[in-house]
Amino acid sequence: MSKLDKQSGKKPDKQLDRKVDKMKQDYSIRELAKEFDVTTRTLRFYEEKGLLNPSRSGQTRVYTMADRTRLKLILRGKRLGLSLDESAEIILMYDPVGTNSKQILSLIDKIQDKRLQLEQQQKDLELTLLDLEAAxxxxxxxxxxxx
Amino acid sequence: MSKLDKQSGKKPDKQLDRKVDKMKQDYSIRELAKEFDVTTRTLRFYEEKGLLNPSRSGQTRVYTMADRTRLKLILRGKRLGLSLDESAEIILMYDPVGTNSKQILSLIDKIQDKRLQLEQQQKDLELTLLDLEAAxxxxxxxxxxxx
DNA sequence: AATTACGTTTACGTTAACGTCAACTTTAAA
DNA sequence: TTTAAAGTTGACGTTAACGTAAACGTAATT
Incomplete structure (x- = not known):
């Protein structure tokens, strides 16, 4: 029996289990931490910083697929050497927050900036790889x- | 008149100026800081950490071409999100420190590790760039x- | 003689990103 | 019912990479 079942109740509900197992919906803090090899402290910290916002069942955190996705993006950012704030910024770029054209234009600008920065990183990466190969x-x- | 002239004396020495301007040899702490847009504090800090070791003229630091190169590598590392220690490690990989085959083999291992890490970064970078393009x-x- | 410009060392302050308790609650198992 | 496991909220500690300020030396300029 999966931990999910544990959370939603003792006996698996056939009614709900019928077609709803298309993808794991919710995660406990431990599950998520384990899957991505971070500590629970880290997940709470990310929440404190506004990077994640799991819903609650009582006072216990329940992470959804959306949280999982954002966590994935954050960790990807970390591997690139981005700060949490930078990752947060990028994640905000992914879904349209502004509705008027002025905001959209400003967003496009920010996206371009990031792209330039990342492209510079690509160059640095290649140079470093070349150096390492030579070494x-x-x-x-x-x-x-x-x- | 260049700052180099200022340093070496008031009137440019024709004798020395003849063919020796093939490349700038030495740098004051200010020059180097300005060129790479870092503070002098940063340069002293890097020295403290063993990343640079300028020679001294009296108690004043004199940076050579070698220092300049290392600084360049350090800053490149920073743009990749590497820590100073990581950059230091990489720089050590560039010139052969070990002489016996055991050391060399261990160095090769470390180089491979770094390469794998950087290649992972490349993948993350491309994914992020794709996401940004989509956005x-x-x-x-x-x-x-x-x- | 006084100011300005550049250099030095020493040392404490700061921010990010967590680690590490401590003290407590709730739920599940023995 | 006691215990164990997992959760919670503080709150203080830690490390990296410098910033910032104090107190001082030296050399050239005014």
């Missing part, structure tokens, strides 16, 4: 000379 | 609908 090459040559 | 697209469509 590896030299190592190999050293080895063959030793042998 | 930009949606913005444009919103605009055209408004118009």
């Amino acid at each position: 590896e090459q030299r190592c190999s040559e050293s080895l063959s000379r030793i042998h | 930009e697209q949606r913005c444009s469509e919103s605009l055209s609908r408004i118009h």
Whole structure:
């Protein structure tokens, strides 16, 4: 029996289970933490910062698919070296917050800025990879000379 | 008159100026800071951490071309989201520190690790760029609908 | 002689992103 | 019913990467 069942009740409800298992809907804080290899403290912290906002069942947090997705984006951002605020900004870019054309235009500007920054990162990445390849090459040559 | 001239003396020394301007050799802390848009505090901090080690003229720091290069690499690392320690590690990978094959093999391992990490970053970068492009697209469509 | 410009060291302050208790509640199991 | 497991909210601690300020030296300019 899955943890989800544990949460929603003891005996699985056949009525609801019929076609609704198309995708896991809700997650406990532990589940999510485990899946993404972060601590629960981290998840609470992200919530405190407004990056996640799970609903509550009593006072217990219940994470939805949307939260999971945002968490994924945050962690992706981290791997890129972005700060939480930067990731938050980017996530906001993904869904249309502004409704009037002035806001949309400003959003487009911000998107362009980020793109430029990320493209610079791409260049830096490639340079670094090239350097590493060269270093590896030299190592190999050293080895063959030793042998 | 360049700052270099200021440093070496008031009147440019014809003797030394003859062919020695093939490349700027030394930099004051201000020059380097200005060129890379960091503060002098930052340069001293990097030195404290062992990332740079300028020679001294009296107690005044004199940065060489080697320092400049390392600084460049450090800042490149920063743009990738690397910590100073990580950048330091990478820089160490660039020149052969170990002489025996065991050390070299371990270095190769570390290089591979970094490469894997950076390649993961590349993937994340591309995904993020794709997301941003899509977001930009949606913005444009919103605009055209408004118009 | 006094100011200005650049350099130095020492040391405390700051922000981000959590870690690490502590003290407590609620639910599930033995 | 006691215990164990997972949840909660504070609140203080920690590390990295500098910022900022104090107190001082030196050298050139006014």
